[in-house]
Amino acid sequence: GAGVSQSPSNKVTEKGKDVELRCDPISGHTALYWYRQSLGQGLEFLIYFQGNSAPDKSGLPSDRFSAERTGGSVSTLTIQRTQQEDSAVYLCASSSEGLEWGGHFGPGTRLLVL
Amino acid sequence: GENVEQHPSTLSVQEGDSAVIKCTYSDSASNYFPWYKQELGKGPQLIIDIRSNVGEKKDQRIAVTLNKTAKHFSLHITETQPEDSAVYFCAARKGGTSYGKLTFGQGTILTVHP
Numbered sequence: 001g002a003g004v005s006q007s008p009s010n011k012v013t014e015k016g017k018d019v020e021l022r023c024d025p026i027s028g029h030t031a032l033y034w035y036r037q038s039l040g041q042g043l044e045f046l047i048y049f050q051g052n053s054a055p056d057k058s059g060l061p062s063d064r065f066s067a068e069r070t071g072g073s074v075s076t077l078t079i080q081r082t083q084q085e086d087s088a089v090y091l092c093a094s095s096s097e098g099l100e101w102g103g104h105f106g107p108g109t110r111l112l113v114l
Numbered sequence: 115g116e117n118v119e120q121h122p123s124t125l126s127v128q129e130g131d132s133a134v135i136k137c138t139y140s141d142s143a144s145n146y147f148p149w150y151k152q153e154l155g156k157g158p159q160l161i162i163d164i165r166s167n168v169g170e171k172k173d174q175r176i177a178v179t180l181n182k183t184a185k186h187f188s189l190h191i192t193e194t195q196p197e198d199s200a201v202y203f204c205a206a207r208k209g210g211t212s213y214g215k216l217t218f219g220q221g222t223i224l225t226v227h228p
Contacts, residue, residue: 004157031213033215040220040221041220041221042118042120042203042218042219042220042221043158043203043205043216043218044218045215045216045217048213048215050213055213056213056215091157091158093157103160104160105150105157105158105159106157107155107156107157108156108157
């Protein structure tokens with residue numbers, strides 16, 4: 001593919017439900033990041049994957065948030081028992097380590113918790 | 115941790131004028147400073163970056179300057195065009211890490227009037 005893709009592009013859910021957000025990185029990129037962007041705010045780091053492991057998950061806001069990556073490619077961010085404050089745009093980025101620290105961002109998933 | 119402050123929050127210029135966005139950072143160990151452009155409904159796109167061993171970098175109409183002593187860096191856009199209208203984010207990465215965990219500024223909404 002040409003770039004990072006994310007699905008769904010939009011998600012509306014009810015408070016208390018679980019949601020799964022998917023990220024497909026650029027082929028061959030070993031590093032994958034999740035960021036969260038709240039309305040009118042900058043991006044907030046959530047978690048970093050190198051291959052299938054997550055050396056840094058310090059940005060996950062609570063234990064309701066988890067993420068995994070399989071096959072060194074696709075990643076899924078799961079939010080359990082969603083709350084209204086979880087409403088935001090969730091962005092995924094990938095990069096080739098040592099070459100492009102800035103990374104390539106996907107278009108994001110816009111999550112609205114009612 | 116690192117804190118990045120970005121100013122102004124909004125900037126309005128006439129086509130052909132220059133635009134300057136400024137950021138300050140708190141952690142003197144930060145050594146990588148990317149700038150992103152985000153258009154409505156899209157993910158941030160890396161437009162230019164600078165590393166701490168360089169004071170200035172140019173790419174056509176875009177330039178970034180870095181003052182390590184004062185811990186601030188700036189984005190300069192010359193000969194602005196309406197298609198430059200977007201939200202611009204600065205970011206900083208702490209040295210000593212081998213991956214792209216970035217701390218972002220709050221963003222600047224740039225509007226270029228024809």
